[in-house]
Amino acid sequence: MMLTLYGHPFSSYTWKALIPLYANGTEFEFREIMPGDEFIAKAHPAGKFPVLIDGKTEVFEATAIVEYLAVHHPGTAALIPADPGEAVVARMMDRFFDNYVMNVGQLVVNAYIADAQSPDPMQVKAGKDGLLRSYGWLENWLSNNSLPPHVSLVTCAAAPSLFYADWIERIPADCLRVASLRAEILALPAVARCVDDARPYRHYFPLGAPDRD
């Protein structure tokens, strides 16, 4: 039975599910959907995507999809480190990228979706300040710690979050490790494929997509 992934090529969390599929050459069918899609409204508790279907199994939440693929459709990319201690670090950093990069940047995006001409300045400030704080924290963490080898759960979370976060609030010049991590991850074939497939949709970016990447 072929796997089916419901998502959208421009959606950050969809990238998070596509990266492990591409990295391991796992066969799947992609169903491109838009917010409000009838199937997703039923399959995901909040009507969000991505959702992975494997026979009778429905998996929602991008992290759970990566974990599911690691268990049921393993490949050469060890998505979850085999060492239990390293797996804990991978899961912790997955939470960092979702909660303190992706979701913080989303505050700014949401403010522009609500009113592109006059976005709520409090939300914009909260999102941009949050990103700067996260960049600083990550710069320091990377000076004392290493990430698991690519492609891991961390790569899947870091790729879309750092890609879009830098469009929202540029990684500052004093966060060299963060900027190199972003460049290193964007160069991975599985990630580069997501970036390329999303190009036709860049006009969707509510702040206006910069002319780079």
Ligand SMILES: N[C@@H](CCC(=O)N[C@@H](CS)C(=O)NCC(=O)O)C(=O)O
């Ligand atoms: N925590 C969810 C977040 C999913 C999410 O926010 N998806 C966005 C697309 S990137 C979405 O569905 N947006 C449409 C909506 O919220 O209706 C996950 O990890 O899968």
